[in-house]
Amino acid sequence: EVQLVQSGAEVKKPGESLKISCKGSGYSFTSYWIGWVRQMPGKGLEWMGIIYPGDSDTRYSPSFQGQVTISADKSISTAYLQWSSLKASDTAMYYCARSLVPSKYYFDYWGQGTLVTVSS
Amino acid sequence: AIRMTQSPSSFSASTGDRVTITCRASQGISSYLAWYQQKPGKAPKLLIYAASTLQSGVPSRFSGSGSGTDFTLTISCLQSEDFATYYCQQYYSYPPAFGQGTKVEIK
Numbered sequence: 001e002v003q004l005v006q007s008g009a010e011v012k013k014p015g016e017s018l019k020i021s022c023k024g025s026g027y028s029f030t031s032y033w034i035g036w037v038r039q040m041p042g043k044g045l046e047w048m049g050i051i052y053p054g055d056s057d058t059r060y061s062p063s064f065q066g067q068v069t070i071s072a073d074k075s076i077s078t079a080y081l082q083w084s085s086l087k088a089s090d091t092a093m094y095y096c097a098r099s100l101v102p103s104k105y106y107f108d109y110w111g112q113g114t115l116v117t118v119s120s
Numbered sequence: 121a122i123r124m125t126q127s128p129s130s131f132s133a134s135t136g137d138r139v140t141i142t143c144r145a146s147q148g149i150s151s152y153l154a155w156y157q158q159k160p161g162k163a164p165k166l167l168i169y170a171a172s173t174l175q176s177g178v179p180s181r182f183s184g185s186g187s188g189t190d191f192t193l194t195i196s197c198l199q200s201e202d203f204a205t206y207y208c209q210q211y212y213s214y215p216p217a218f219g220q221g222t223k224v225e226i227k
Contacts, residue, residue, distance in 0.1 A: 037164075044207065044218060044219075044220045044221045045156075045158075045164065045207055045209075045218040045221075046218070047209075047215055047216045047217060047218065059214065061215040062121070062215065063215075095163055095164070097163075097164075103214065104152060104211050104212075105211050105214075105216050106154035106166065106169050106209060106211045106216070107154075107156075107164075107166060108166050108169075108175065109166075110163035110164055110165070111163065112163055113163055
């Protein structure tokens with residue numbers, strides 16, 4: 001069974017750093033892309049970026065370039081999304097999801113989401 | 121960047137109704153369109169890709185059509201479990217983009 005299991009909810013202060021994770025199982029982790037999607041409270045879905053764990057090829061949406069870092073450790077089938085200095089506006093649910101076809105990214109399996117709350 | 125616009129943003133319907141949601145792209149995207157369903161507190165779920173291909177396990181009452189700039193998602197006979205928010209997503213060009221969502225509520 002394909003599963004993407006994300007790390008638990010986080011509460012952070014502005015200016016703090018954070019790294020959340022997404023562990024894949026039930027499929028060949030290095031053969032699929034893993035993307036990240038933001039959903040701010042009560043709002044829609046926003047594409048952030050995507051990584052190919054096989055060779056760490058990474059692409060960012062222009063809106064998120066420089067704001068977050070996407071990485072992966074294929075040895076433990078885990079992808080990451082990290083911030084170096086959080087802002088209150090980073091408060092959101094973050095989903096990881098799997099995509100197969102290079103450059104034609106839609107998601108067939110999703111993680112359960114990680115809620116990030118940034119508040120002083 | 122390509123922008124995706126869904127209509128309506130929300131509407132009310134009854135169980136058994138036939139409902140249609142529209143998604144329009146700001147430029148042609150061929151058939152590179154996916155539809156997702158999201159229920160409150162849950163992750164999105166893929167319903168349709170390539171504009172009209174039903175994802176495995178998705179009930180046949182869901183169907184998609186369109187190409188170019190105009191697309192539709194149709195639910196032929198609305199069931200109680202279909203009350204949710206639906207999103208389209210283009211994956212023709214980078215960055216991929218979602219529509220703003222259409223919430224289907226119980227009348």
